[in-house]
Amino acid sequence: MNPLSPDTPLDPDFEEFRRNGHAVIDEVVRYFQEIRDYPVLADVKPGEVARNLRRPEGEAGISELLDHYRATILPGVTHWNHPRFFAYFAITGSQAGILGELLSAALNVNGMLWRTSPSATEVEEQTLRWLGELLGLPPWFGIINDTASINIFLALAAAREATGLDIRTRGMAGRDLPPMRIYCSDQAHSSVDKAAIALGFGLDGLRRVSSDRELRLDPVRLREEITRDVAAGILPMAVIATLGTTSTAAVDPLEEVAAVAEQHGMWVHVDAAYGGAAAILEEYRWIWRGLERVDSLVVNPHKWLFTPIDCSVLYTRKPELLRQTFSLIPEYLKTTDEGVTNYMDFGLQLGRRFRALKLWLVLSYYGAERLRARVGDHIRYAERLASELESLRGIEIAAPQSMSVVAFRRIVRVDGETDEAASELETQELHDHINASGRCFVSHTRLRDQLVIRVAIGNGATVWSDVEVLLDLVREFGDR
Numbered sequence: 001m002n003p004l005s006p007d008t009p010l011d012p013d014f015e016e017f018r019r020n021g022h023a024v025i026d027e028v029v030r031y032f033q034e035i036r037d038y039p040v041l042a043d044v045k046p047g048e049v050a051r052n053l054r055r056p057e058g059e060a061g062i063s064e065l066l067d068h069y070r071a072t073i074l075p076g077v078t079h080w081n082h083p084r085f086f087a088y089f090a091i092t093g094s095q096a097g098i099l100g101e102l103l104s105a106a107l108n109v110n111g112m113l114w115r116t117s118p119s120a121t122e123v124e125e126q127t128l129r130w131l132g133e134l135l136g137l138p139p140w141f142g143i144i145n146d147t148a149s150i151n152i153f154l155a156l157a158a159a160r161e162a163t164g165l166d167i168r169t170r171g172m173a174g175r176d177l178p179p180m181r182i183y184c185s186d187q188a189h190s191s192v193d194k195a196a197i198a199l200g201f202g203l204d205g206l207r208r209v210s211s212d213r214e215l216r217l218d219p220v221r222l223r224e225e226i227t228r229d230v231a232a233g234i235l236p237m238a239v240i241a242t243l244g245t246t247s248t249a250a251v252d253p254l255e256e257v258a259a260v261a262e263q264h265g266m267w268v269h270v271d272a273a274y275g276g277a278a279a280i281l282e283e284y285r286w287i288w289r290g291l292e293r294v295d296s297l298v299v300n301p302h303k304w305l306f307t308p309i310d311c312s313v314l315y316t317r318k319p320e321l322l323r324q325t326f327s328l329i330p331e332y333l334k335t336t337d338e339g340v341t342n343y344m345d346f347g348l349q350l351g352r353r354f355r356a357l358k359l360w361l362v363l364s365y366y367g368a369e370r371l372r373a374r375v376g377d378h379i380r381y382a383e384r385l386a387s388e389l390e391s392l393r394g395i396e397i398a399a400p401q402s403m404s405v406v407a408f409r410r411i412v413r414v415d416g417e418t419d420e421a422a423s424e425l426e427t428q429e430l431h432d433h434i435n436a437s438g439r440c441f442v443s444h445t446r447l448r449d450q451l452v453i454r455v456a457i458g459n460g461a462t463v464w465s466d467v468e469v470l471l472d473l474v475r476e477f478g479d480r
C-alpha cells in the first residue's frame, strides 16, 4: 500500500503490482472456467448494482476489491462472453484479445500522430493490410475506430464532401443546396439514421427502400426511388449495402446496387460490420462481388473475429477524401515527419487508443486456419440449428438462414390458417422462456410485422452442445 507521503509515486511497488496482477488473472481464468454456470442474462433489479457499489474512500487492497467485484458487480453482468450468448451479434473476449488489451493499457499510448507512438500507427496500418488480405479485400487504406456507427458517420461525411459542395467550409445552413439523399434497405442498421441526423441530412434525407422477399436491398426499387428523387430535384448522394443485416444476416446484392449508384455518381458504402468476417472463408468471398465500385467499407473484428470490443475497421479507397473532410492541424500538433500517417487526420477524434495491438495479437496467436475453422463451425451450427428447428412442430423458420444467424417463430394454426395474434403471443412466451432459464440468451426482431426470435452464433467458445441446450429449451416449450 502506498504510504501517504507527498513525494511518493502513485504506484511505487512493482512486487505488489505483480501479486495484484496474478490475482486478477486468476479471477479471469476462474471466470472462464466457470462461465457456463452463470445465468447468461443478468438477473438484477434496476439500481441494485449502483446501490450496493462500494464507495471509493481511502485506499483498498485488490483482494478486498475483487471480493466486492464478485459479490456486487458480477451478478449484474450479462455475460457476453458466455458460449450460450446468442442475442444481438455474439462476440468474444478471446484470451489473445484480453492479453492484447492488457499490453495496450500498460503502454497507454495516444496514437493521434505517428510521432506520438510510431508503433501504434504502423501496427494499425500493417495489421489492417493483413486483415484485408485475410478477408480477400483490396489493399485499401484502413483505420480502426470504436464502432461501426462512428465509421459509417465518417464514411458518409466523406461522401458529403465528395459532392463538391464544399460543406466543410461553407456548411449547409442558409445556402441554396439541393436536398441530398442517402439510400439503404429497410433492413439496414439504425446507425445509418443516426449518421443522417448528425450530418445534417435529417431523417428525411434517408430513404429506406423496401427489401425483397429475402430481406435484401432490391436494386429495382432502388433505381425507381432514385429516378423519382432526381426528377424532383433531389441529389442522390450515397447508398449503403449491408452484407449481413442485423435481423437476418441477409446479404444485399452489392454488384447490382453499386451499378445503380454508379449511374448517379453516388458514394457506395458497405456495412459488413458483422458479415465481413464470413469472407475469411473462401466460399463466402462472393459477398464482395461489386467491390470494385465501392468507396468505403466497415468490418467489425469486435463482432465475429474474436477481438474484444471495441474494434471496428473502416476501409476506404479514397483516404484523401476522408482527410479532406477531417484534417485540421492546430499549431501544437504540427510535425515535420514525412511519409507517415497521422491518424488524427482521418476522423473526428484526436486521441486514439492502441486498438491494433489486440487485433494483431488475435490474428497472430490464432492464425488464419484456426479463425477460419471457428467461423466455419458457427455457420455449420446455424445451418444445423435451422434444420432441427424446422423439423419441430409449431416452429417456423422466419427468414432464409444466412451466415451464423437463425430467425424463427412459434406458429399457431387454426383450421389450416395461421393465427397471427396467437403466434405472436407464443413467440413472445418462447423468447421469455429461453431467456428466463438463464441458460441461453436470444434476442428478437420484427420481420414484415411478425415477432421473430433471433439467434446469432459467434462466440469463440461455443460448441454444438451449447446450441443443443437452446434446442432443448425450444422443445421443452413445445412439450408444455
Ligand SMILES: Cc1ncc(COP(=O)(O)O)c(C=O)c1O
Residues within 6 Å of the ligand: 089, 146, 147, 148, 149, 150, 189, 191, 242, 244, 245, 246, 271, 273, 274, 300, 312
Ligand atoms: C449490420 C450492422 N451494422 C452496424 C452495427 C453497429 O455496430 P456498432 O455497435 O459497432 O456501432 C450493427 C450492430 O449490431 C450491425 O448489426
